[in-house]
Amino acid sequence: MASRLPSMTLPTHAGIDLDLPPAARPGQSLAEVDTPSLILDLGVFERNVDRMQALADRAGIRLRPHAKAHKCPDIALAQMARGAVGICCQKASEALPFVRAGIADIHISNELAGPAKARILAALARHARISVCVDDARQVAALAQACAEAQVMVTVFVEIDVGQGRCGVTDADAALRLVEEIALHPGLRFGGLQAYHGGAQHRRSRVERREAAAQAAAKAGAVVARLQAAGMACEVVTGGGTGSVEFDLASGVYTEIQPGSYVFMDGDYGRNEWNPATGFGHSLFIASAVMSVAPPTRVVLDAGLKSMAVDSGLPLIKQPDGGALRYVAANDEHGIVECGEGTARPGLGEQLLLIPGHCDPTLNLYDELVGIRNGQVECVWPVAARGLSR
Amino acid sequence: MASRLPSMTLPTHAGIDLDLPPAARPGQSLAEVDTPSLILDLGVFERNVDRMQALADRAGIRLRPHAKAHKCPDIALAQMARGAVGICCQKASEALPFVRAGIADIHISNELAGPAKARILAALARHARISVCVDDARQVAALAQACAEAQVMVTVFVEIDVGQGRCGVTDADAALRLVEEIALHPGLRFGGLQAYHGGAQHRRSRVERREAAAQAAAKAGAVVARLQAAGMACEVVTGGGTGSVEFDLASGVYTEIQPGSYVFMDGDYGRNEWNPATGFGHSLFIASAVMSVAPPTRVVLDAGLKSMAVDSGLPLIKQPDGGALRYVAANDEHGIVECGEGTARPGLGEQLLLIPGHCDPTLNLYDELVGIRNGQVECVWPVAARGLSR
Numbered sequence: 001m002a003s004r005l006p007s008m009t010l011p012t013h014a015g016i017d018l019d020l021p022p023a024a025r026p027g028q029s030l031a032e033v034d035t036p037s038l039i040l041d042l043g044v045f046e047r048n049v050d051r052m053q054a055l056a057d058r059a060g061i062r063l064r065p066h067a068k069a070h071k072c073p074d075i076a077l078a079q080m081a082r083g084a085v086g087i088c089c090q091k092a093s094e095a096l097p098f099v100r101a102g103i104a105d106i107h108i109s110n111e112l113a114g115p116a117k118a119r120i121l122a123a124l125a126r127h128a129r130i131s132v133c134v135d136d137a138r139q140v141a142a143l144a145q146a147c148a149e150a151q152v153m154v155t156v157f158v159e160i161d162v163g164q165g166r167c168g169v170t171d172a173d174a175a176l177r178l179v180e181e182i183a184l185h186p187g188l189r190f191g192g193l194q195a196y197h198g199g200a201q202h203r204r205s206r207v208e209r210r211e212a213a214a215q216a217a218a219k220a221g222a223v224v225a226r227l228q229a230a231g232m233a234c235e236v237v238t239g240g241g242t243g244s245v246e247f248d249l250a251s252g253v254y255t256e257i258q259p260g261s262y263v264f265m266d267g268d269y270g271r272n273e274w275n276p277a278t279g280f281g282h283s284l285f286i287a288s289a290v291m292s293v294a295p296p297t298r299v300v301l302d303a304g305l306k307s308m309a310v311d312s313g314l315p316l317i318k319q320p321d322g323g324a325l326r327y328v329a330a331n332d333e334h335g336i337v338e339c340g341e342g343t344a345r346p347g348l349g350e351q352l353l354l355i356p357g358h359c360d361p362t363l364n365l366y367d368e369l370v371g372i373r374n375g376q377v378e379c380v381w382p383v384a385a386r387g388l389s390r
Numbered sequence: 391m392a393s394r395l396p397s398m399t400l401p402t403h404a405g406i407d408l409d410l411p412p413a414a415r416p417g418q419s420l421a422e423v424d425t426p427s428l429i430l431d432l433g434v435f436e437r438n439v440d441r442m443q444a445l446a447d448r449a450g451i452r453l454r455p456h457a458k459a460h461k462c463p464d465i466a467l468a469q470m471a472r473g474a475v476g477i478c479c480q481k482a483s484e485a486l487p488f489v490r491a492g493i494a495d496i497h498i499s500n501e502l503a504g505p506a507k508a509r510i511l512a513a514l515a516r517h518a519r520i521s522v523c524v525d526d527a528r529q530v531a532a533l534a535q536a537c538a539e540a541q542v543m544v545t546v547f548v549e550i551d552v553g554q555g556r557c558g559v560t561d562a563d564a565a566l567r568l569v570e571e572i573a574l575h576p577g578l579r580f581g582g583l584q585a586y587h588g589g590a591q592h593r594r595s596r597v598e599r600r601e602a603a604a605q606a607a608a609k610a611g612a613v614v615a616r617l618q619a620a621g622m623a624c625e626v627v628t629g630g631g632t633g634s635v636e637f638d639l640a641s642g643v644y645t646e647i648q649p650g651s652y653v654f655m656d657g658d659y660g661r662n663e664w665n666p667a668t669g670f671g672h673s674l675f676i677a678s679a680v681m682s683v684a685p686p687t688r689v690v691l692d693a694g695l696k697s698m699a700v701d702s703g704l705p706l707i708k709q710p711d712g713g714a715l716r717y718v719a720a721n722d723e724h725g726i727v728e729c730g731e732g733t734a735r736p737g738l739g740e741q742l743l744l745i746p747g748h749c750d751p752t753l754n755l756y757d758e759l760v761g762i763r764n765g766q767v768e769c770v771w772p773v774a775a776r777g778l779s780r
Contacts, residue, residue, distance in 0.1 A: 018486060018489060018490065018513060018514070018516075018517060020483055020486060020510065020778075020780070021506070021509075021510070023780060034504075034506050034507070034780050035503060035504075035780065036779050036780070037780075068722060068723065090722070090723045091692075091723060093410055096408060096410060099408060100408065110681075110723065111681045111682050111690075112681065113425060113679035113680065113681035113692045113739060114424075114425075114679055114739045116411070116424050117424070119411075120410065120411070123408060124408070126408075127408060135682055135684040136682065136683065136684065136738055138738055138739075139738075159684075161684065161685070165685055165688070166682070166685065166690055166721070166724055166726065167681070167682040167684055167685075167690055167724070168682075168684055169684055170684065170685075170686070198721060289503035289504055290503065291500075291501045291502065291503035291557070292501050292525055292526065292556070292557040292558075293526065294525040294526065294549075294551065294557055294558055294559055294560065295551070295555055295556065295557075295560075296560070298555070300501075300556055300557055302481075302503045302779075303779075305699060305701055305748075305750075305751040306750070306751050306754045306779050307779050309695060310701050311695055311700050311701075311720065330701065331556070331588060332458060332480070332750045332751060333458065333480045333481060333500065333779065334556055334557070336556065348526055348528055348529075349503060349504045349528075358695075360695075360696070360722045361695040361696050361722060364696045364755070365754065365755070365777065366777065367777055386777075387755065387756065387757055387776075388410075389426055389692075389693075389696050389697050389723065390410070390413060390424050390425065390426070
């Protein structure tokens with residue numbers, strides 16, 4: 001029989017005065033940053049932010065960048081300072097640190113699972129303009145109740161499935177019924193349509209992405225027309241991502257785009273074929289150090305599965321053209337690097353920069369993002385929404 | 391040209407009084423816990439902890455559970471209360487919350503990359519008995535310097551590669567040279583050998599695991615003999631994991647075992663073939679909720695890549711025998727579930743429990759572990775070492 005332990009209160013060891021030194025301090029060189037650390041090349045990051053804003057401005061389309069990629073209020077403020085109209089979040093709780101940081105317009109580009117989350121949303125709506133998606137009348141009812149209780153107003157978007165087969169109603173009549181449902185509740189305001197095709201973003205060729213984006217826009221356009229015929233204006237059609245942005249901007253359907261990953265890029269997006277005019281640079285790296293050179297032909301890094309998401313592939317190693325270092329296996333806390341012919345084996349303690357395979361879930365592993373300019377630490381930004389998945 | 395933004399200090403919005411309600415409160419029912427949340431079935435957990443302690447006690451081998459699996463001081467205290475001699479950590483920083491919680495004996499079962507981490511280790515050694523691994527004389531030198539500066543003593547284990555091809559010296563002579571090197575420094579004390587074969591843990595059949603464990607033990611035994619012949623006693627040989635524990639305990643070589651995952655188990659360990667006497671139960675789940683039933687044949691959960699590690703496979707869904715719900719795709723914040731024939735489609739808002747594919751990196755995504763007994767929340771334990779990877 002199992003011996004049962006009561007729920008414990010941790011003993012306090014008042015005598016223990018012990019803190020970790022910071023991993024990075026402004027003014028340090030990159031080589032002095034402790035590892036593993038998440039690194040942002042500020043020059044590339046700023047060019048990415050500028051370029052996306054310029055593309056949206058030129059097209060006359062509003063840019064509402066997705067904060068689920070970065071979870072970092074400092075980055076959201078940089079995006080707003082360039083002209084973003086607000087941000088997207090993917091969860092109600094994720095929006096909290098952005099509201100605290102003063103972002104006044106936040107769209108939750110997702111449905112909420114249940115009344116507890118609707119109450120979180122309503123609490124946010126006391127402090128910022130908040131919108132959210134629905135694809136079921138019961139979600140509308142839960143939002144209406146939470147808004148009535150909190151005496152706030154929330155804008156509601158009807159999500160339509162434009163090809164991903166995930167959330168969103170699948171036909172225009174169902175969308176129309178939801179718009180009519182929203183109109184019944186004084187605390188809710190119909191905002192328009194959410195039309196995002198996640199699967200389109202990572203198709204490798206531009207032709208494939210253009211086709212998927214065109215189909216998504218056509219579906220969204222048909223629903224807009226159906227609603228207009230019924231006397232319901234769609235003020236906003238929001239959607240699109242980093243991989244489809246050039247097509248979304250030209251679609252004539254989207255009034256607002258939601259790209260997120262463009263600020264960082266990652267190994268997976270790097271494998272896409274890009275139009276040079278809408279290409280973005282890798283600004284995100286993991287600084288890792290060689291912790292063992294004991295294996296005869298490999299070296300072992302101190303960054304593994306707890307320091308990077310590997311769902312979209314293992315990280316690439318930043319190295320001179322033709323360099324043959326390959327990150328070949330991720331254990332929980334170790335990375336195995338093989339050194340191809342003609343490439344010097346990194347030495348014990350040497351710092352390597354990794355490009356993670358997938359930026360969004362990698363950000364979600366770190367509490368801080370270390371901003372680097374000209375080889376020096378310029379800032380350390382909290383990833384304040386890390387872990388906020390409710 | 392990129393417009394340069396200065397490093398920003400976030401505006402403070404003193405008027406914003408906004409906190410997330412807790413995801414779980416003691417006394418609530420499991421169904422009331424907000425999602426996604428990490429759930430611990432306390433009954434199964436306690437049986438797992440008891441069983442491993444009983445196995446070690448019966449074999450007369452010391453149990454030093456690995457805290458890299460749980461990162462949770464409350465769990466470490468539960469293990470110590472049953473007879474564990476101390477814990478293992480995998481990183482210097484990871485040990486910090488355990489030292490703060492009063493765990494007095496911590497082995498870092500890994501090499502440290504560089505002097506900054508050696509200084510963290512030396513700081514810990516002011517408050518607890520600390521040991522660490524080396525596989526290179528330069529690591530010994532860095533530790534010696536940090537210990538001299540902090541005026542502390544650290545115990546040093548020589549790691550030997552017993553089959554994984556990761557860290558650790560590959561022959562007995564190299565081990566002997568490191569032991570001699572350790573002996574040169576007054577702040578260092580030779581503790582014995584670290585001999586862990588991570589690759590052996592996840593081989594599916596018992597026969598394969600037995601063979602890999604036997605080879606690991608034979609290699610470790612040969613190094614012990616070589617050191618003894620040179621007059622160097624190996625007080626401790628430490629290693630072994632959940633998958634090989636029955637063989638490690640019977641090896642006659644290990645004096646101490648380091649299993650970690652046995653407290654939780656996971657989808658990947660669940661695919662191993664087990665000796666019933668040394669089998670452990672799944673105690674770890676992710677509570678997730680159905681957020682959309684819009685797709686005609688699927689449902690969408692609110693737990694995706696940011697709520698679970700998928701490196702060792704997608705999660706399983708806890709369901710009655712014969713249930714045909716399958717988690718088929720993880721997006722960043724969504725999980726796609728297909729409902730096989732004869733299994734009712736879960737309803738909007740319904741809570742499902744997932745068994746994650748890999749426990750260690752999944753724990754590293756959560757700040758809290760919600761302990762459940764008889765369907766009720768009994769405790770909420772901080773995952774205090776989450777994110778501590780330096």
